[in-house]
Structures are given as structure tokens and as C-alpha cells.
Amino acid sequence: MRFVADHDYHIHSHLSLCSDDPEQSNARILKYAEDNGFNKICLTDHFWDETLPARCGFYNKQGFEHIKKALPLPQGENVQFLFGCETEMDRDFNVGVSEKLYDKFDFIIVPTTHLHFNAFVMEKVLYEPEYRAELWVERFAKLLEKDMPFHKMGVAHLTCRLMLAGEWESGEKAGEPKYLSVLRLISDEVYRELFAKAAKKGIGIELNIHPFEDMGEEERAEVLRPYKAAKEMGCKFYLGSDAHHPAELDVARNRFEMIIDALDLRESDKFHF
Numbered sequence: 001m002r003f004v005a006d007h008d009y010h011i012h013s014h015l016s017l018c019s020d021d022p023e024q025s026n027a028r029i030l031k032y033a034e035d036n037g038f039n040k041i042c043l044t045d046h047f048w049d050e051t052l053p054a055r056c057g058f059y060n061k062q063g064f065e066h067i068k069k070a071l072p073l074p075q076g077e078n079v080q081f082l083f084g085c086e087t088e089m090d091r092d093f094n095v096g097v098s099e100k101l102y103d104k105f106d107f108i109i110v111p112t113t114h115l116h117f118n119a120f121v122m123e124k125v126l127y128e129p130e131y132r133a134e135l136w137v138e139r140f141a142k143l144l145e146k147d148m149p150f151h152k153m154g155v156a157h158l159t160c161r162l163m164l165a166g167e168w169e170s171g172e173k174a175g176e177p178k179y180l181s182v183l184r185l186i187s188d189e190v191y192r193e194l195f196a197k198a199a200k201k202g203i204g205i206e207l208n209i210h211p212f213e214d215m216g217e218e219e220r221a222e223v224l225r226p227y228k229a230a231k232e233m234g235c236k237f238y239l240g241s242d243a244h245h246p247a248e249l250d251v252a253r254n255r256f257e258m259i260i261d262a263l264d265l266r267e268s269d270k271f272h273f
Helices: 026-035 064-070 099-104 115-120 129-144 179-183 188-201 217-232 246-263
Strands: 007-011 040-046 080-086 107-111 153-156 204-207 237-239
Touching: 007 026, 007 107, 007 153, 007 204, 007 237, 007 246, 026 040, 026 080, 026 246, 040 064, 040 107, 129 179, 129 188, 179 217, 188 217, 204 217, 204 246, 217 237, 217 246, 237 246
Parallel strands: 007 040, 040 080, 080 107, 107 153, 153 204, 204 237
Antiparallel strands: none
């Protein structure tokens, strides 16, 4: 049976500082789920445990007392609305959720490609694709070494452009996106080795490819390569829009369907928590 787009496990509300959009309310998010026939969604506002050391002003403002303002979450007749978070891994590979808070969250997302945070997430701030490719591999590998509840965790947007933003940082759109030069340096063999470990750990792999519908054939092929390796090695996948604003919710379902078709995913490939 084809993979059914019946969920979205990566959604931000106005409580995430990079949203700060009053229209991105819990009620609006629930309506998005109802309109698209989803049976499960998860709120994943940005979070860093305030009891842990942090070197980032962005995360210092987004502790548990801040994000729990979203509770209680509204529930739909056919929609389960869960409470999660998107945390971070710093340059020393510390993940921003302490063990005592694991049970507070239904789902925990850890991105490894938020390299636009510069000194917070990398020892040296260098823009060479070779260095960024090494970081891509190292940060993913370090996450998989953790003793964490992987059965209810996902690794976010592994092909996010923020690994080497380039045109995103400058506002320019001309030329090829620079992040592709990073992905091209990672071999299929390395992908398979990492995803074999991910499958063994049981962590979910997020399908969040933005903007998939606007990509050319070459870019799309390069971006799909790691996910194809993940599928080959037995990883399980979940859908995540990473929406920060209602307009991003509006395009999510179509994007999900395109990615599912591109990877020829089946229900047996789906991550459950």
C-alpha cells in the first residue's frame, strides 16, 4: 500500500521566535490538519532546556516555560494534536533536552543541518563545502551515538539549504543553490553507513524538502539521494512541513505527495511513535 500522507510532525506556532506570526495559532494548525485529512499532527516549537548551558540568544529565549504556553492543545474529532519540540545540537554535540524532560514531549526533533547558527553549532565558522560536508556527517553520527529515546525522535531536514545557505543569507536567487555542493561531496557509501545506524537506533527520518515542487531535475536528484539510501537501509520516514506561517501550511500537502511519489514509499516505510 502506498505511503499515506496522514500526518505532519514538524510544525511551528507563533511561539517560535522565527515565526512570531499571530495567524500561526493552534486553532489554525488544527484546521490545516482537518482540511487535509490528517489524523495526527505535532507542534514542534524551537526549544532549548533552560537548565542546560547555551551559547545562543535565540534559544535562550525559548525554554520550557515559554513553549508550554501552547498547552493545552486543541483536539479534533479525528485529529490527535501532540506536543513536541525542535531542539538543537551545539558545537560540542550537546542536545538541548535534558533527560528529566524526555517525558514532557510526545516527539523530539533534532536538526543537524542548522549551520546558519554559526559559532553555536560549529567550532570553526568556515564556508568551504568540504568542511560543511564533514560537519554534515559528523553531526549526524554524533546524534546517533546519544543515549536518547530514539523511538520518539526524528532527525530534521537532512537536506536543508541552511547547511550552506549562500543565496538565502544574501537574498540572491541567481545560480545554483550552494548547499548542493555540500551534498555532492557525501558518497552513497557514507550515506548507507549512517542510515544503517539510524535504522538500528530506530530514529525517524524527516521528509521535509523545501521547495521540492520548484526544483530542477538535477537538484531534485541530488536532494533525493540520501533519502533513497535511507530507504535502502531500512529507515522509517515521517512527514514534516516545518511550517512557520499559514501560507506554508497551505502548500504542505501537495509537497508531501510529490516526495512520497518520488521515493515510491509504502506504508511499511512509515515511522510511528
